[in-house]
Amino acid sequence: MATSTYATIDVGTSQLSMKIYEVSRQHGVKELTHVRHKLFLGAETYSKGFLSYQTVSEICTTLNDFKRIMADFSTNSWQIYATSGLREAENCLVVVDQIKIQTGFDVKVLSNSEACFLYYKALALREEKFESYIEEGALVVNIGAGSIQLSIFNEGRLCATQNLLLGSFRIRELLYVMQDEAYDFNALISEYMEKDLNLFQKYYLDSVKIRHIITIGGMIPEIYQYLQKTDPDFNGQISKKTLMKKKLPKELSGDMARLVIPTVLLCRKIAELTECSQFYLSAIDFCDSIAADYAQKKLKLVSKHDFTRDILSASENIAGKYKVDMKHVENVQTLALEIFDRIRKLHGLGKRERLLLQIGVILHSCGSYINEIQTRECSYRIIMSTEIIGISHKERAMVANMVRYNTTSIPTYDELYEDFTENEYITIVKLNAILKTANVLDKSNRQKIKNVGVTLKDGVLTITAHTMADITLEKGMFHHGADVFQEVFGIRPVLRQKRN
């Protein structure tokens, strides 16, 4: 591949930001320029609930200007993402449409978990020590405008992740009205954060030894640059001692300072939660994260880190929280994936859908923690209210629906058309059929069928269960799943037992 230029635009909470990169196999991703336009979308969204016409107009003017700058570098591919500042606005869809009409740009609105996941990808691709840190035990703090994502890694994989509504912008908006009344404003901010952070510590940190804290996102690149300005040798490492003592950057004025202060205080508070003595600030911003993801796909870069594993870990973590029977999950997962892989030609789905199926399997019975009788409905609600790192809100809804109708018939498209496109609906239906079939094979939750052979011959899908156990229950219940399966894929599954 020859050298090409590529732009990422972040329609962020406090600014519109564009980076243009040169992408080549030889030199990787090289930043050419970074343009920022301060625009406090978050302030408007969080306070008024929607974005005004003037703001939308400013967004469009700026994006058109960005387009001109792109032309300076002959940029012909780009990605534009928006996060909570736009996502949480009531008129989000209208704004996205206006942007399309006025600039020609298609803005993709990301969920918090998607944004976090992009950050992780960038960390794994660009920060040399990331792998060793997460191997030894690391807490990754992703500081967004609306919320923060705390993720614990150990032995190279994601162990737990938690979203807390302690984003720098949110804190600013909530607490700055009390600034004049507060005797010690910084103490007030700390107090506000304390409850959530203490709970996080109680649930997650007591069992893992955190050796590194990695902070990323939001105002962290600004703080990074500030520290680098005062100390040219600064490489991102800062000791806990220095962090606790360091004066707040006084060069940052007005709104920027208001955002930086909660970020610094948050870092301090988190530092207090662990015994970790080293803090690492990452200079990677959201544009870099988007670019890292693009480069990985474009240049087919292979990361040492298994991101799919992280998504599954995060899902398992949620399942664990709701005391899901993990043996049952593991068994159903093995069976479901075996079926999925064997009938690839029939369903025509890809890797991403396979991942959704796995998540669905992991979370399909989490609702029983709330109510055994209405397990599916509760599972649906739990999934819909939980940020699952690495998947979009739409994908989350697909998983939730796949699970919701695990034991009952899935509604017709007419009933779900408002939430899904036809393709998405079909995907849900297919995954639901596989889940139902696999789930029923462990109806007793005793993992009697450890593995299956799946063959497709003459329009019949034969699932051969290799087990010595009595599977009368599974056979008996298999018919209902088989009906749905036949309805969806046009072939009838048959369950056979092979005793060996």
Place this chain on the structure above:
Amino acid sequence: MSRSEKFTNRELSWLDFNYRCLSEARDKNIPLMERLKFLSITASNLDEFFMIRVASLKDQVNAGYTKKDIAGMTSQEQIDQILHVTHSFMTTQYTTYNRSFLPALKKEGLKIVTEYEKLTPEQADYVDTYFQQEVFPVLTPMAVDSSRPFPLIRNKSLNIGALLMDKKKKDTIDFATVQVPSVLPRIVMIPEDDDNCTTIILLEQVIEKNIQKLFMNYKVLCATPFRVMRNADLTIDEDEAADLLIEIEKQLKKRQWGEAIRLEVEENIDKRLLKTLRRDLEIGEESIYKINGPLDLTFLMKVYGMEGFDHLKDRPYIPQQPKMLDPDRDLFEQIREKDILLFHPYESFNPVVDFVRKAARDPDVLAIKQTLYRVSSNSPIIASLAEAAENGKQVSVLVELKARFDEEHNIVWARKLEKAGCHVIYGLVGLKTHSKITLVVRKEEDGIRRYVHLGTGNYNDSTARLYTDMGMFTCKQQYGEDATAVFNMLSGYSEPLGWNKLSLAPLWLRDKFLALIRRETENADKGRPAKIIAKMNSLCDPGIIEALYEASAAGVEIQLIVRGICCLKAGVPGLSETIHVRSIVGTFLEHARIFYFENNGDPEYYMGSADWMPRNLDKRVEILFPVEAQELKNEISRILTIQLADTKKAHILMPDGTYEKVDQRGKAPLNSQMYFYEQACRAVSDR
């Protein structure tokens, strides 16, 4: 020593600079026509000084502003002192003109008519015919009476005032005025007399001689030229201006009618006429200058331009091919190989013009971005930028509409560029963009490469033949990134999180300079080598001056080459013992800004567009850039060394605040400007 005693008043320091220019006009070692040019320059300098600086002080007085300047003077005290010095200065100007130039010119065969009454009959006929045919049709005489108010006299215009008596009603005397038309040449060549000298007469004398013909029913009692200088400082409310370009256009019209701050009249003016002018122009006695000679000596520049007197001029200086550039090789290729330094006007400005022209035509070039402050009338750079836009390149040009006295000019070609399809930016609200930077983005085989030109002088091919300036071409990635960021910022976007190489005013430059000076102070304190050499046009920033005093107290050797204003006091025991200041005033206008810091034996060199003045550091967008290539550093070091050794054109600032020429005893004569020119010629012939 009180704080105010540590500084020299900036206006008085400027008047000193104009005196140094006048000393060139009086230097008999300089060819006569060149001296004429210097006298003309002192006159135009003074005009500008009054229109802006004195006008501003008057505004302060009118507004009741009583705060003292850094030298402890109130605005009124400054005005009083300025007027006092200016009267004396103008006396010297006209003494030089009358006693030295007129006889010397006559001796060389050029006669300037001083009294039209002394013309020969043949010359008188010629003048009358010229008046009738050429001048009369473009004159607009205006009389003042009860039905016609006193007309608005345009700023800087030359006029003839007259008192008239109605031939029928002999008891009333009316005032009348006629503007000497600027569309006609000020100097008129007339037939020679018996002396066989080329003879010229000034246009106002032609009109004066024939003024009766303008007022047929009146008797002209007296007629004398006069000239009014007005407050020409623009007051633009940029925050409120919807369209800066339109707002400036409006203000420019107002400039013609600002408050009168100086009235020049001929010495023998009729008292009644002067009284009328004083009253109607509302001007104080102290602001009236009675002049023993022609008003507005800038006409001498036209005399300089007359053919046939080349023997009275310096030989023409032809800018040479830059020694670091091979004219037969591709410019981009040479920049890729190494950074390139240009030293104008000894070295030609053409490579800079070619840089833009080539970029405009190069199919691999994607974008051109440039800041423009002052450009020449038929600028080839403007033409190339327009051509680039027509060729489909992305062209962004920052046009500084607020460049003083070039506003009108800049509006015209800003529109021209817009019409050609360039993206024209008018800069940042409240700040003048004074930086000189060009960025060319080129798509090459191995990816995007950015070529940058950074300079100390304007992108003006005309002044680049007269001003000494430095420029550097580079395509180092970090400079390219910063250059892109500069243009993004100038387009209104936030500054980048960090800069690689460039330091910008008003954000970081002051701190950068202070940090560099303080580093030398710390080094001196620790007994390490410490030295500063700084060359600039003006030095009047109190913060920087105090930092230099501190450095001096620590023992830092400080050599300053300051052409114009210098508010620092040099060589004062206990204050600035180690600070030496020199001003070089010569054939070319010293304009480069170069900064050297010893840095404990690892010298750092910087160049840029900013002087050490509050306006440059706080109210302008300026760029300071480091020069890092050793070859370029060596060259700059050589330039500074030669300038510090100049014995012919350097004036040394003495501890008492006066300037003295270098005592040449025991020193080899060295005119640094001529030395650089000869070196540039030699480099070409040695090639």
